[in-house]
Amino acid sequence: MTNVDRAVHHVRAGRDTIQRELKDLAAIPSVSTLPYHSGDMRRAAEYLAGALRTMGMHAVDIKPTAGHPVVYGEWLDAPGKPTVLVYGHYDVQPVDPLHEWQSPPFEPSVRGENMYGRGVSDMKGQVIAVLAALAATLQHGGGLSCNVKLLIEGEEEIGSPNLAPFLREHKDLLACDFSLNCDAGILGPDLPALVYGLRGLAYFELEVRGSEHDLHSGQFGGSIHNPAQVLCELVAGMHDADGRVTLPGFYTRVRPLTADERADLARAPHDDAVHLREAGNPPGHYGEKGYTTIERIGARPTLEVNGLLSGFTGEGSKTVLPCRAMAKISTRLVPDQDPLEVEAQLRDYLKQKAPPTVRWGLKVFAQTPGVLTPRDTPGSRAASRALESVFGIAPVFRREGGSVAVVSQIKDILDVDSVIMGFGLPDDNLHAPNEKLHLPTFYRGIETYIHFFANL
Amino acid sequence: MTNVDRAVHHVRAGRDTIQRELKDLAAIPSVSTLPYHSGDMRRAAEYLAGALRTMGMHAVDIKPTAGHPVVYGEWLDAPGKPTVLVYGHYDVQPVDPLHEWQSPPFEPSVRGENMYGRGVSDMKGQVIAVLAALAATLQHGGGLSCNVKLLIEGEEEIGSPNLAPFLREHKDLLACDFSLNCDAGILGPDLPALVYGLRGLAYFELEVRGSEHDLHSGQFGGSIHNPAQVLCELVAGMHDADGRVTLPGFYTRVRPLTADERADLARAPHDDAVHLREAGNPPGHYGEKGYTTIERIGARPTLEVNGLLSGFTGEGSKTVLPCRAMAKISTRLVPDQDPLEVEAQLRDYLKQKAPPTVRWGLKVFAQTPGVLTPRDTPGSRAASRALESVFGIAPVFRREGGSVAVVSQIKDILDVDSVIMGFGLPDDNLHAPNEKLHLPTFYRGIETYIHFFANL
Numbered sequence: 001m002t003n004v005d006r007a008v009h010h011v012r013a014g015r016d017t018i019q020r021e022l023k024d025l026a027a028i029p030s031v032s033t034l035p036y037h038s039g040d041m042r043r044a045a046e047y048l049a050g051a052l053r054t055m056g057m058h059a060v061d062i063k064p065t066a067g068h069p070v071v072y073g074e075w076l077d078a079p080g081k082p083t084v085l086v087y088g089h090y091d092v093q094p095v096d097p098l099h100e101w102q103s104p105p106f107e108p109s110v111r112g113e114n115m116y117g118r119g120v121s122d123m124k125g126q127v128i129a130v131l132a133a134l135a136a137t138l139q140h141g142g143g144l145s146c147n148v149k150l151l152i153e154g155e156e157e158i159g160s161p162n163l164a165p166f167l168r169e170h171k172d173l174l175a176c177d178f179s180l181n182c183d184a185g186i187l188g189p190d191l192p193a194l195v196y197g198l199r200g201l202a203y204f205e206l207e208v209r210g211s212e213h214d215l216h217s218g219q220f221g222g223s224i225h226n227p228a229q230v231l232c233e234l235v236a237g238m239h240d241a242d243g244r245v246t247l248p249g250f251y252t253r254v255r256p257l258t259a260d261e262r263a264d265l266a267r268a269p270h271d272d273a274v275h276l277r278e279a280g281n282p283p284g285h286y287g288e289k290g291y292t293t294i295e296r297i298g299a300r301p302t303l304e305v306n307g308l309l310s311g312f313t314g315e316g317s318k319t320v321l322p323c324r325a326m327a328k329i330s331t332r333l334v335p336d337q338d339p340l341e342v343e344a345q346l347r348d349y350l351k352q353k354a355p356p357t358v359r360w361g362l363k364v365f366a367q368t369p370g371v372l373t374p375r376d377t378p379g380s381r382a383a384s385r386a387l388e389s390v391f392g393i394a395p396v397f398r399r400e401g402g403s404v405a406v407v408s409q410i411k412d413i414l415d416v417d418s419v420i421m422g423f424g425l426p427d428d429n430l431h432a433p434n435e436k437l438h439l440p441t442f443y444r445g446i447e448t449y450i451h452f453f454a455n456l
Numbered sequence: 457m458t459n460v461d462r463a464v465h466h467v468r469a470g471r472d473t474i475q476r477e478l479k480d481l482a483a484i485p486s487v488s489t490l491p492y493h494s495g496d497m498r499r500a501a502e503y504l505a506g507a508l509r510t511m512g513m514h515a516v517d518i519k520p521t522a523g524h525p526v527v528y529g530e531w532l533d534a535p536g537k538p539t540v541l542v543y544g545h546y547d548v549q550p551v552d553p554l555h556e557w558q559s560p561p562f563e564p565s566v567r568g569e570n571m572y573g574r575g576v577s578d579m580k581g582q583v584i585a586v587l588a589a590l591a592a593t594l595q596h597g598g599g600l601s602c603n604v605k606l607l608i609e610g611e612e613e614i615g616s617p618n619l620a621p622f623l624r625e626h627k628d629l630l631a632c633d634f635s636l637n638c639d640a641g642i643l644g645p646d647l648p649a650l651v652y653g654l655r656g657l658a659y660f661e662l663e664v665r666g667s668e669h670d671l672h673s674g675q676f677g678g679s680i681h682n683p684a685q686v687l688c689e690l691v692a693g694m695h696d697a698d699g700r701v702t703l704p705g706f707y708t709r710v711r712p713l714t715a716d717e718r719a720d721l722a723r724a725p726h727d728d729a730v731h732l733r734e735a736g737n738p739p740g741h742y743g744e745k746g747y748t749t750i751e752r753i754g755a756r757p758t759l760e761v762n763g764l765l766s767g768f769t770g771e772g773s774k775t776v777l778p779c780r781a782m783a784k785i786s787t788r789l790v791p792d793q794d795p796l797e798v799e800a801q802l803r804d805y806l807k808q809k810a811p812p813t814v815r816w817g818l819k820v821f822a823q824t825p826g827v828l829t830p831r832d833t834p835g836s837r838a839a840s841r842a843l844e845s846v847f848g849i850a851p852v853f854r855r856e857g858g859s860v861a862v863v864s865q866i867k868d869i870l871d872v873d874s875v876i877m878g879f880g881l882p883d884d885n886l887h888a889p890n891e892k893l894h895l896p897t898f899y900r901g902i903e904t905y906i907h908f909f910a911n912l
Contacts, residue, residue, distance in 0.1 A: 033770070033773065033774065034770070034772075093775075093776075094768065094770060096770070097670070100669060100670075157774075158772060158773060159773065199674060201775065203773040203775070210736075210738040210739075211735050211736030211737065211738045212736035212737055213556060213736045213885060213888050213889055214553070214556075214887070214888040215735060215736060215885075215887070215888055216857075216858065216886040216887040217758075217760045217762060217786060217788070217887070218655060218788055218856070218858030218859055219753070219856075219858060219882065219886060220735050220753070221753070221758045221760040221788055222743050222752040222757075222758030222760070222788065223731065223741060223743050223749045223752045223753050224732070224735050224740075224741060224742055224743075225738065225740070226760050226761055228691075228761035228763070228764050228783075229691065229692070229760070229761050231688070232687070232688040232692045232761065232764075232783075235685065235688035235692075236685070236688045236691075236693070237692075238685075239685065275679065276680075279667050279671060279679070279680050280666075280667030280669045280671060280779060281667065281668055282666040282680045282813065283812060283813055283814060283815060284681070284812055284813040285679060285680060285813070286680055286811075286813045287678050287679050288678065293679045296678040297675070297677075297678055297679050300678060301678075302673075302678030304673045304677040304678075304682050304685070305682055305685050305766065305778070305781075306673060306684075306767050306773070306776050306777070306778070307766055307767035307768040307769045307774070307776070307778065308684050308688075308764040308765060308766040308781060309764060309765060309766075309769040310761065310763055310764040310765075311761070311762050311763035311764065311784065312552070312763040312784055313763045313764070313784070314489070314490070314550060314552070315489065315490070316490075316821060317489065317614060317615065317659040317784065317786070317821035317822055318489065318549055318550055318613075318762060318784070318887065319549075319657065319659065319786055319859075319887060320763070320888065321760055321762070322761070322762070322763065323736060326769070327684075327688075328767065328769070328774070330773070330775055332674055332677055332678065355742075356739060356740055357738065357739055357740040357741070357742045358738070365772060365773035366773055400675075401674040401675050401676070401677060402672065402674030402675060403674055403775075426675065430672040430675060431670070431671070431673070431774065431775055431776050432669050432670040432671055432672065433670065434669065
């Protein structure tokens with residue numbers, strides 16, 4: 001029996017314990033965007049610090065930032081071997097609309113092959129998976145054959161606003177050969193994948209204001225400009241008839257897809273009908289003309305409305321002419337778009353299109369550039385071989401639609417690339433009600449991480 | 457001293473008592489659209505029934521409907537004299553956004569010349585004014601020189617859905633020569649007015665649905681149609697560049713303004729700058745091209761967004777692709793538009809414009825036609841003379857932007873016209889935070905009603 005076999009055997013025998021640990025962590029409502037959860041953020045950080053100490057990590061610490069703290073730990077007893085900086089986050093998305101959950105979001109529960117709860121897939125499940133792999137290797141697999149540093153932050157879901165300063169401040173402590181980012185997924189329970197491209201994110205809140213207060217729609221309707229109407233006009237104008245974003249200059253810096261890359265992406269297993277089912281059965285596809293679904297999601301930039309609010313939204317009717325209207329609007333960016341330039345493009349658009357009969361204001365919540373990582377590095381090869389060992393087939397290299405600010409920040413500040421390997425599934429309902437984790441895939445993920453560290 | 461003088465004298469001496477009665481009534485949160493206020497609706501009805509009994513009305517009763525009950529009372533001891541059916545309502549609009557109120561909406565408080573509170577102007581103040589006039593005339597003015605029936609309903613703010621059945625059921629009880637509708641206002645503290653035109657109302661809730669649940673905007677954004685984006689496109693398309701409503705056939709039945717009527721409306725005192733100030737200082741005017749502000753408000757139909765809701769609307773950011781988006785949309789109608797036809801026009805518009813990539817649904821909350829009442833009737837002349845006696849100048853005849861379903865229902869079912877006379881002011885913040893009642897105008901209103909009943 002090899003060391004890897006022993007670690008795998010131990011993990012298989014201890015699944016109940018691992019599942020309980022995930023439930024304990026996922027039961028903590030660590031919603032980073034909501035100020036009243038700050039105590040829960042602290043509890044989640046303390047839970048993880050305790051787990052790191054128990055498994056034998058050294059220098060475990062909850063390090064402060066200007067926002068939520070970072071959990072750190074290290075194991076550096078493999079001199080001469082490469083050092084991996086493992087990245088994860090312990091914060092989660094808000095849970096609303098709460099009434100659509102079939103079980104309470106912070107009471108993780110198992111139904112069939114899945115565990116349901118906020119954060120079980122994004123990404124407390126991924127964090128517990130990599131910790132379980134490290135613990136099993138340290139305690140039952142003959143120890144690690146590489147050096148590991150762990151960085152688990154608490155602000156990923158709000159765009160990691162304090163991570164870059166943290167990386168700069170602790171640049172020496174975090175020095176490494178490459179980073180393993182576990183905040184990712186594969187394409188299906190039997191379709192392993194490695195992500196080499198991530199989209200960037202620029203998130204805005206647009207407010208249109210008319211009067212100083214709400215008005216009676218009969219007294220004033222038809223005589224002043226309704227901010228909700230203006231907001232709708234502004235949002236409607238942000239896409240043209242071909243599904244292209246109309247912000248001036250939005251596509252100027254977009255790196256065109258090469259013929260090779262398009263051929264590669266076309267080889268990835270994908271079925272538009274399956275994609276619609278995973279998307280919760282909308283009546284049809286939509287997107288930028290001239291691109292496939294896979295290209296639209298991973299390789300092309302998008303603009304989406306994430307929220308709308310104006311006037312009366314309760315049951316029944318209220319004949320109010322609202323004084324303001326709000327839209328949350330975010331863009332997903334690809335290399336080489338610059339989120340600061342996108343903000344300027346949105347401001348230009350609003351300056352051109354907003355009528356003089358209203359006032360408007362823009363808040364900025366997140367600005368992360370997109371990133372492409374090299375596909376042929378020692379870390380990448382170790383990950384690829386690990387996936388093939390556990391899943392029986394070689395992984396697909398893919399570009400993902402989501403955004404992980406830290407990948408570009410680690411490249412910029414620590415000057416290392418990231419291997420992006422996690423075990424979420426496309427139908428995990430990330431950021432939505434009834435988020436789930438597919439437990440068989442979760443267990444395969446733990447075994448893959450065991451192989452990955454051994455392969456280095 | 458005439459009987460009228462005695463009644464007026466009594467009212468002037470008893471202003472504190474009348475103000476206290478208004479405060480007691482306005483302190484009851486009788487919000488008809490919110491189911492959890494049904495107990496408060498009952499309390500408001502009982503308060504009024506008690507007041508009617510105390511002042512000497514007969515046959516006082518709280519009469520059930522399929523919704524909130526109607527308060528009824530009568531005084532029929534003037535044989536051979538005309539019978540007036542006085543109409544009012546005891547329900548009020550919701551109070552949100554609550555945080556914009558400077559004092560609690562259901563703790564009426566006086567600051568300067570105004571009382572602030574939900575319903576103080578629309579229309580508990582008007583109801584208390586007409587009751588105070590009747591009480592003073594009955595008790596101190598030598599009795600009424602006409603017969604009076606009082607009908608105070610509890611569903612005006614939700615479109616009076618059960619009033620027509622009530623009128624039909626109690627047609628004999630409610631038989632009268634004409635109706636006095638107190639749910640109205642004048643143009644300024646020194647600008648008395650009588651309303652001869654009211655707009656109709658058709659109120660809708662449009663929902664656009666995509667997926668069965670919310671999605672991660674990075675995983676699915678750009679590949680399916682965002683319902684919030686589609687909703688914005690649909691709403692934006694409901695007006696053209698000239699501010700005209702684009703629903704197919706919307707203007708077909710609109711009775712054109714005659715040259716005479718336009719000249720009349722142009723003579724009404726109006727200042728666009730004052731109107732903007734009353735509208736809470738938006739940056740400019742807006743409306744249907746080719747019409748004045750007064751025409752836009754009273755004599756032309758409009759379509760307004762009353763509310764928008766979709767996705768994440770809390771603080772900060774959530775990268776969600778919402779599964780649904782909702783807009784509350786209402787149209788104000790003029791003669792001879794038919795609210796049922798307007799519903800069909802909206803459905804036609806949606807069938808033509810909604811893309812096949814989403815589903816949509818429409819709820820209907822109110823359907824009231826617009827109305828024009830004759831300007832030269834005994835009731836109208838009595839009201840005009842009463843206003844001139846108290847305010848010192850003859851009233852302006854005007855068309856109001858608001859909608860009062862009962863005026864057309866009373867015409868259709870009881871076959872009588874309405875005199876529409878109330879004492880709200882344009883800056884009373886109806887349906888909005890910080891609704892107020894101008895107390896000097898309120899007192900003048902009481903005196904005008906005393907003159908009105910005596911003039912008959």
